[in-house]
Amino acid sequence: MAPDDRARPARSFPAVAVVATVGTTSSASVDPIPEIAKICREEKMWLHIDGAYGGAFTMMPEYKWVSRGWEMADSIVVNPHKTLFVPLDFSVLYVRDLERLRRVFTLVPEVLRGDTIEGEKNYMDYGIQLGRRFRALKAWVIWRSLGREGIVERLREQIRLANLLASWIKKDNRFELAAPVSMGVVCFRFVRADKDEIDRSNSEIVERINSSGRAYLTQTKLRGRTVMRIGLGNVLTMEEHLRKAWEIIQETASKL
Ligand SMILES: Cc1ncc(COP(=O)(O)O)c(C=O)c1O
Structure with a gap:
């Protein structure tokens, strides 16, 4: 996305979200997040940062620049299965307003009513999947060993x-x-x-x-x-x- 005002396209419908990428798929280029974030604030648009590939480089002190503007994001994704040596699949999603995510996804079938005790974080309430594998284990093993x-x-x-x-x-x-x-x-x-x-x-x-x-x-x-x-x-x-x-x-x- 070009953050320049003049490059903003005329819109016939309201844009609700912008996805800015840190490490694009083809060439690993990095979008100018602070400039894009400013436009998102002004236009009240959700800012998602796709750091699927590039986000993890921010672990290196000399690559801190990669995370400029992240504090203004509404959501950020990082894929440890791309850059952090974890075998497929393991994606991490950070969301500023977790309650909003829950409101979108929560759908409790009758058979699981007893399972959704208040205070317990049940991941079926935050995404489409109900059953899921214990993905965190393989990440834990890699990170503990390296x-x-x-x-x-x-x-x-x-x-x-x-x-x-x-x-x-x-x-x-x-x-x-x-x-x-x-x-x-x-x-x-x-x-x-x-x-x-x-x-x-x-x-x-x-x-x-x-x-x-x-x-x-x-x-x-x-x-x-x-x-x-x-x-x-x-x-x-x-x-x-x-x-x-x-x-x-x-x-x-x-x-x-
Ligand atoms: C920048 C970027 N975002 C997202 C994806 C999707 O990744 P996945 O489906 O593995 O989560 C890719 C995959 O190449 C990517 O390069």
Whole structure:
């Protein structure tokens, strides 16, 4: 969202909520939350912050900037299954006014009347699901075994690796970085092809590598252009794996 007043679209219906993202899906970019939050206050709109991927980086002191403006949010989501090493699925939702959430979702069937004792927090009253698994257990195990410092250390390593890959990309003039690297996602593009063929060449590299089974890349579109994408996040990914993946990309591009 562009927080500039002039960029506000004319609305034929009232907007009720804005979702600002911290770590967008394609390139891990970060929306300007304080500016967006100010507009939400003025226009009385609910502000939800989607920190599914990027929210956890705020655990690193040097990434505190990521949480600027969060104090003005109505709700925030963070996915420890994306960035905090917890296996799928484990999402955390923070809500300023919990009672409002309860009013929206609570629906107590007759068979459960006796279970909803006042004072006990029953999660069926705060979402669509009734039965649910004990997801908190796996998160507890990961966090107890790594500890806060261990998590921060691993996040820092991810960012070091992302920047290292970016430096290799910059050194090979057949490629260019397609977006600034701020977290563990690197978007880049093979540019040494006929102008009309560049998008297709990038998809071709991704498909050839993925079908070889030697590495796994994704592709996305940034400003209408096809780019390759590497997302770091697995606790077992080491520099040697990344180097190997980069060599495979270079080698595949050479054979196009
Ligand atoms: C920014 C962002 N928000 C939300 C989601 C949805 O995540 P999930 O369905 O795993 O909770 C994704 C998934 O890629 C994402 O990148």
